[in-house]
Amino acid sequence: MESSYLTVDFFRKLPQEMETPKGGKPEAAAAVDRYGEGHFRRIGSNVSSYVNMVSDTLRNTLPKAVVYCQVKEAKQSLLNYFYTQIGKKEVLSQC
Template sequence: ELCRAFDRIFKEHLDGGRPGGDRIYGVFDNQLPAALKKLPFDRHLSLQNVRKMVSESDGYQPHLIAPEQGYRRLIEGALNYFRGPAEASVDAVHFILKELVRKSIGETKELKRFPTLQAELAAAAYEALERFRQDGRKTSLRLVDMESSYLTVDFFRKLPQEVEKGGNPAASTVDRYTEWHFRRIASNVSSYIGMVSETLRNSIPKAAVYCQV
């Protein structure tokens, strides 16, 4: 009966009947989007870095139209940046839930006379929340890894297939790509990363809520 009273108050915090649960939405509506915007994609997709990665990964027979390995390396490198915001979102939800547990125990009148039970209940709740956090992290990172392991092929099929006229087939990779080509590659990768970012902005909160709340 005492635990049911605590559970009822805790759920009221989560459902909006009591204050505090709305902070979880703040993680998804404010913290996560802000973190995604701060990721250093400009540096990753700088002309110098794009030239370096395409040149190093395109092999002995570089494909002038779509340097597949170069694209893949650039995208995989960019997608790794999403791991930080994913973990941070899960951690932020975890700390909010711990605080709500603490508040709920304090607000449960039936528990006032049982300090030992309060401590045991808090310890059990924190232990469960830690398990949920680990599940949330694994699931969120798996979403990022899924994006990295299988690129959306259709996106690249729709890329403009343009070849620079007058190129020398015998030239090196660096020579065969003009600055315009590298800028176009950076732009294409940036568009793809933007698409993935929007996907993760929606799926990471779902993973956190499913695993933790």
């Protein structure tokens, strides 16, 4: 399950540049455009990146989980069959 944790690589892929107005400074852009279109685009981009990461994680782990459940069920079925066969042999040997 460690593969589903957020890693440093996920955060490195997120856009980190501040959008600056033409001819302006980044600090001025942050003060003027705090809740402007660029801010919301960045939030949308981060949410989109997170949703894509979750989708990729599900796409990678779901088949493994299905196979795990199938193997677990087969193992339990084989153990039950084995115990039944051993129980029959013990009953026959006691007679």
